[in-house]
Amino acid sequence: MKTFTRLLGYLRYEWKLLLSGFILLIFSTGLSIYTPIIASKMIDYVSLSVANEETVNITFITEQFGFYLIITFISAILGYVGYLLLANGSNRLSKVIRDEAHEHMQKLPVSYFDDIPAGKISARIVNDTEVLRENFFANFTTQILINTMTILGVYIGMFAVSPTIASWLLLLIPIIVVWQMAFSKKIQPINTLWRESVSELNSKIAEIVQGVSIVQVFNQQEHMAEEFEQVNQTWLNTRKESLKYEAFFAWNLSGLFKSIVTLLVMLYIGTQFTSGILSISIGTLYIVINYVERLFDPITMIVRLITILQQALSAGMRVFELMDTPVEKDSDKSLIVTQGNVEFNDVTFAYKEGNNVLHQLNFNVNAGETIGLVGHTGSGKSSIINLLFRFYDPQAGQVIIDGQNIEEYNRESIREKMGIVLQEPYLFSGTIATNISMNNPEITDDMVLEALIKVGAQPLINKLEKGIHAEVVEKGQAFSSGERQLISFARTLANNPKILILDEATSHIDTETEEVIQHAMKVVKEGRTTFIVAHRLSTIKDADQIIVMDNGHIQERGTHRELLDLGGTYTQMYQMQGSMA
Numbered sequence: 001m002k003t004f005t006r007l008l009g010y011l012r013y014e015w016k017l018l019l020s021g022f023i024l025l026i027f028s029t030g031l032s033i034y035t036p037i038i039a040s041k042m043i044d045y046v047s048l049s050v051a052n053e054e055t056v057n058i059t060f061i062t063e064q065f066g067f068y069l070i071i072t073f074i075s076a077i078l079g080y081v082g083y084l085l086l087a088n089g090s091n092r093l094s095k096v097i098r099d100e101a102h103e104h105m106q107k108l109p110v111s112y113f114d115d116i117p118a119g120k121i122s123a124r125i126v127n128d129t130e131v132l133r134e135n136f137f138a139n140f141t142t143q144i145l146i147n148t149m150t151i152l153g154v155y156i157g158m159f160a161v162s163p164t165i166a167s168w169l170l171l172l173i174p175i176i177v178v179w180q181m182a183f184s185k186k187i188q189p190i191n192t193l194w195r196e197s198v199s200e201l202n203s204k205i206a207e208i209v210q211g212v213s214i215v216q217v218f219n220q221q222e223h224m225a226e227e228f229e230q231v232n233q234t235w236l237n238t239r240k241e242s243l244k245y246e247a248f249f250a251w252n253l254s255g256l257f258k259s260i261v262t263l264l265v266m267l268y269i270g271t272q273f274t275s276g277i278l279s280i281s282i283g284t285l286y287i288v289i290n291y292v293e294r295l296f297d298p299i300t301m302i303v304r305l306i307t308i309l310q311q312a313l314s315a316g317m318r319v320f321e322l323m324d325t326p327v328e329k330d331s332d333k334s335l336i337v338t339q340g341n342v343e344f345n346d347v348t349f350a351y352k353e354g355n356n357v358l359h360q361l362n363f364n365v366n367a368g369e370t371i372g373l374v375g376h377t378g379s380g381k382s383s384i385i386n387l388l389f390r391f392y393d394p395q396a397g398q399v400i401i402d403g404q405n406i407e408e409y410n411r412e413s414i415r416e417k418m419g420i421v422l423q424e425p426y427l428f429s430g431t432i433a434t435n436i437s438m439n440n441p442e443i444t445d446d447m448v449l450e451a452l453i454k455v456g457a458q459p460l461i462n463k464l465e466k467g468i469h470a471e472v473v474e475k476g477q478a479f480s481s482g483e484r485q486l487i488s489f490a491r492t493l494a495n496n497p498k499i500l501i502l503d504e505a506t507s508h509i510d511t512e513t514e515e516v517i518q519h520a521m522k523v524v525k526e527g528r529t530t531f532i533v534a535h536r537l538s539t540i541k542d543a544d545q546i547i548v549m550d551n552g553h554i555q556e557r558g559t560h561r562e563l564l565d566l567g568g569t570y571t572q573m574y575q576m577q578g579s580m581a
């Protein structure tokens with residue numbers, strides 16, 4: 001019910017469009033209910049004239065026929081415009097919800113995305129809002145009103161023509177209510193399963209597309225196809241089950257029902273007529289049959305609307321669940337970074353309560369220094385970076401930048417002062433220039449070019465016809481990983497952060513590219529506090545400080561020389577890498 005009223009609340013955004021569309025459709029329906037009355041007049045006139053052997057007045061017939069045509073035409077035009085207005089309003093409302101959901105998603109904590117697959121989130125923002133557009137805004141809200149009006153109109157017309165038949169036909173209402181209730185009870189759980197299977201399909205596809213090269217490298221196509229087939233089969237099964245009930249309740253039964261009721265009405269009129277109780281003209285008979293027929297389509301539609309509403313409510317629930325996930329609380333205070341001093345003060349951190357991955361870390365990095373983070377996989381290097389960016393907050397201790405505990409400052413201001421170059425740099429759709437300026441109008445094309453030249457990307461720009469305005473699509477797949485890194489370095493340089501994070505920037509590249517990257521790194525590091533998360537120890541040989549992490553603890557700390565003199569884990573790692581090189 002909450003979802004229903006909340007969805008209704010959205011109608012206020014486009015109430016003018018919806019109301020105008022609705023009024024036009026009411027008029028259109030009203031006129032179409034009136035047309036059988038005109039037709040009946042013509043029928044009665046002709047039949048009476050023939051019975052009384054009078055000449056038929058062609059002018060009267062032409063007039064009535066013209067009137068009938070005009071009314072039908074006006075009704076069609078009003079229906080068309082009304083439909084356009086309503087459809088337009090529904091489209092806009094679905095855009096409003098989609099924008100809200102997307103905006104909210106952007107504010108969600110990084111931890112939200114740890115547990116929910118990307119495909120499921122995108123299904124909520126794209127598919128579920130589409131279901132809301134079609135099922136709720138376009139169909140339910142408008143159809144329920146229009147069909148109720150039609151039913152009311154037909155009953156009023158019917159009461160005017162034959163109160164007895166109309167009263168009998170009122171019996172249809174409780175029958176339909178019971179019918180609806182039985183239907184909705186059956187269909188609701190099936191629909192929930194069906195929508196879930198669509199969401200599963202989305203996340204499976206997203207997973208396959210994201211890992212397409214890995215799937216092919218490991219020849220996992222068949223296995224993936226099997227997994228996909230399974231999810232797809234579940235979808236088909238739920239659809240089959242749902243259709244069974246939809247067809248039975250909404251179509252088969254209603255068709256049968258319609259014929260039986262029409263037959264009963266005709267039988268009633270026939271027996272009353274032959275026994276002389278009822279005198280009814282052919283025209284009135286036409287109206288009665290026409291109205292009985294007309295009564296069923298809106299009733300059937302209302303029955304179908306129950307399924308449509310069920311689907312809309314399930315979709316609405318999923319969209320609102322996303323929209324109701326609490327966003328991160330943020331402070332109004334902006335962090336001011338003038339130097340770039342970083343301090344970890346007794347920091348303990350867990351992604352999941354009780355499962356600490358960093359234990360009472362203490363270290364200082366002075367402004368402009370380079371600090372290397374090394375350690376086995378899972379030792380906690382990336383977690384340190386996650387805390388530095390305030391993607392997460394520590395359970396105990398503080399991360400301090402230039403004397404300020406970052407937990408007390410807003411995230412945007414912290415991230416503004418930091419730059420990151422990832423092992424697999426992320427490029428956005430746009431151009432090289434927009435990827436470097438990051439849409440900051442203060443970064444001009446000249447500055448973009450200067451940054452690219454400084455990091456050594458001149459050869460890349462020279463070979464591109466459009467230079468810095470060359471297009472970047474699909475996360476920069478058309479560029480080599482080294483080129484993507486150079487663009488990413490130039491981005492960092494142009495945005496001039498005080499603190500820089502280089503995340504395994506030199507792994508998985510050949511020696512020639514490594515030289516280019518090493519040069520770029522040197523340029524970018526200058527004058528900035530730099531954290532290097534490195535697997536290749538050669539990258540951090542010159543670092544002012546190296547921290548060796550082990551299971552969330554600092555195992556060793558010192559310069560390259562000092563750590564070699566210590567003869568511990570670092571020395572072992574260094575020797576191993578040396579023997580592999």
Ligand SMILES: Nc1ncnc2c1ncn2[C@@H]1O[C@H](COP(=O)(O)OP(=O)(O)OP(=O)(O)O)[C@@H](O)[C@H]1O
Binds near residue numbers: 378382
């Ligand atoms: N999002 C997450 N949710 C839960 N646990 C996580 C998450 N990210 C990392 N971990 C866990 O935290 C621990 C530290 O991981 P972290 O990514 O910091 O290690 P790392 O040293 O950077 O490893 P690698 O060199 O492989 O990148 C690991 O046990 C890891 O499984």
